[in-house]
Amino acid sequence: MFAYWTLFVIPALAAIGRRNVPRQAWFLLFVVVTVMIGLRYRVGGDWGSYIAYVTRAGALTLSEIITGQDPGYYLLSWLADRLVGSVWLVNLVAGAVYTAGLVRFVRRLPDPLTAFAVSIPYMTIVLAMGYTRQAMAFGLLLWGLVYLKDSRKIAFVLTIAIAATFHKSAVILLPLAALSAAKNRTWTYFWVGFASLGMYYLFLQEQSEQLWENYVVDDYSQASQGGAIRVAMNAVPAALFLLFRNRFQMSREQHRLWFWISVLSLICMPLVLQAPTAVDRVALYFMPIQLVVFSHFALLFHPHNRPYLRLGILAGYGLVQFVWLNYAFHAHAWVPYRFWPLVENA
Numbered sequence: 001m002f003a004y005w006t007l008f009v010i011p012a013l014a015a016i017g018r019r020n021v022p023r024q025a026w027f028l029l030f031v032v033v034t035v036m037i038g039l040r041y042r043v044g045g046d047w048g049s050y051i052a053y054v055t056r057a058g059a060l061t062l063s064e065i066i067t068g069q070d071p072g073y074y075l076l077s078w079l080a081d082r083l084v085g086s087v088w089l090v091n092l093v094a095g096a097v098y099t100a101g102l103v104r105f106v107r108r109l110p111d112p113l114t115a116f117a118v119s120i121p122y123m124t125i126v127l128a129m130g131y132t133r134q135a136m137a138f139g140l141l142l143w144g145l146v147y148l149k150d151s152r153k154i155a156f157v158l159t160i161a162i163a164a165t166f167h168k169s170a171v172i173l174l175p176l177a178a179l180s181a182a183k184n185r186t187w188t189y190f191w192v193g194f195a196s197l198g199m200y201y202l203f204l205q206e207q208s209e210q211l212w213e214n215y216v217v218d219d220y221s222q223a224s225q226g227g228a229i230r231v232a233m234n235a236v237p238a239a240l241f242l243l244f245r246n247r248f249q250m251s252r253e254q255h256r257l258w259f260w261i262s263v264l265s266l267i268c269m270p271l272v273l274q275a276p277t278a279v280d281r282v283a284l285y286f287m288p289i290q291l292v293v294f295s296h297f298a299l300l301f302h303p304h305n306r307p308y309l310r311l312g313i314l315a316g317y318g319l320v321q322f323v324w325l326n327y328a329f330h331a332h333a334w335v336p337y338r339f340w341p342l343v344e345n346a
Contacts, residue, residue, distance in 0.1 A: 001325055003036065003337040008120040008321055012314045015113035016307070029116070030096075030103050037095030037128050037135075039088065041338040044130035045330045053077045054087050072165030073133050088340065094136045098128045101139030104146055105288065109295035110249075117314055118294050121321035122233065123287055129334065134284060137163040137170040141285060144173075149254060153177045173285055176257060226328065227280035231265075231272045233320070234286045237293035238262035247300045261289050 011029070014021065044050075057065065057074045058081030065074045080089040102123070106115040128135040144159035156177050163170035241248065241262045245255065265286045272279040298309040325331055 001335060001337070003339070004120075004125055004321065004325060004334075007033070007036065007124065008117060008318065011113050011120070012117040012318065015111065015117050015314060016311060019113065021113060026103055026107065030099050033099045033102075033124060033128075034092065034095040036337075036339075037098065037124070038092030039340040040091070040129055041340040041343045043334055043338055044132075045333040046131060047333070050090065050132050051087050054081050054090060057081055070133065070166060070168060072162065073136070073167070076166075091132065094132045094139075095128065098124075098135045098139035101142035105142035106291060106295070108146055108149060109291065110299055111295040111310070114298075114310055114313060115291040115295040118290055118317050121317050121324060122230065125321070125334065126324065127284065127287075133167040134169075134281075137167040138284065138287070140166070141170065141173060142288060145257075145288060148177065148257060149251075151253060169281060170285070172282065176260070227276035227283075228272050230280060231268045231283045234265040234283055234289055235269050237290050237297075238265035238286075240297065241289065241293050242266075244297075244300055248296050249299075258289065258292055261286055265289055 053073070054077045057077035060068070060074065060078065062075075062078070065071055065078055068074060076090055076093055080087065083089060102116070102119055106112040106119070109115045123138070127138060140159050140163035144156040144163070147153075147155040147159060157174060160170055160173050163173075238261070241258055245259060245262075248255065248258075250258070265283065268279050268283045268286070272283070294313050297313065298306040301309060325335055
C-alpha cells in the first residue's frame, strides 16, 4: 500500500503547507501518476478483461474497428497488439489521457493541490487503475470542462464525442454544454440538442435496449458494490455547493454548470437504491463536483479557519482511502500494488 499512500500524502502535505507548485513540479506529478497507472501489473478489478480486449482487437480489421463499438478504444488496443503485443501501451496512453485531464482541470481551480489530493483515493486509484475505458472518458471530460469554463462549447462537444469512442456512456454528458449556457440559450439548446441526438444515434441507439436490460433489469443491475457510498461522495459536495453557492467566486456560466451537476448528483441518491450499477456508472461523471467544491470550500470562510477546513477535507479523503484499501469488497484486486518492471516473469 506504500505506493498508494505516497501518491496521496505528498500532494496532501503540500496542500496543507500551501506550497507553490511550479510548472515543472506539475509535469513531474503528471509523469509519476501516468507511469503508476500505465505500468501497474495485475492491478484493478478488470485486469483480465482488458488483456482480452487487446487480443480481441488484434483479430479485427480496421474497418470492423471503425464501425464497431467503442472504436477509439479498440483502435488503441489494435495498435497495442500490433506494436508491443501487450496491454502496456493501452494502459500508458490511458494513464496519460486521464492524468493530463486531471492536471489541466485542477490547475484552473483556486486550490489545485487540495483538488489533486482529493482525486487520489477514488478517481486515480480505483477508477484510473481499474477501469481503463471509463478513465480515458473521464480524463477527456475534465479536459472538456476546462473548455466549458472558457465558454468554448464546440470544443467541449467535440471532446466529449472523442470520449464516447472510448466509452459510449460519455454521450450523456453532452447536455452539460446547454445547461451551462447563460447567453444565447435558445440557439445553444438547439445545436447541443441536435449534437446530442446525433451522438446518441451513433453510439447508443442500437444498444439502448440491451444496456437497459443489463444495467436496470437483470441481476447485474444490483452488482455494483459500494455504489451508494460513491454516489454519497458526490452528494456531500453537491449539497455544500447548493447551500453556499452564492459565495463561490465563479462566472455565471460556471455557476449554472455546477448547480445542475449538483442537482443531478443529489437525484442519484434515491435512484442508486433502485438501480445501483446504472446510477453508479453515471455518477462517475459527476465526480468533478468533489474537486470543484473542496478546492473552493476553505476559501469561503475566514482566513483563520481555512487551514483547519483544508486539513479536515484531506483527513476525510485519507479516511476514504484507508477504508477502501483495507475493507472494500474488491480491494484485493488492487492490493498489493505491483509495478511491472519490478515484477519477475511479468
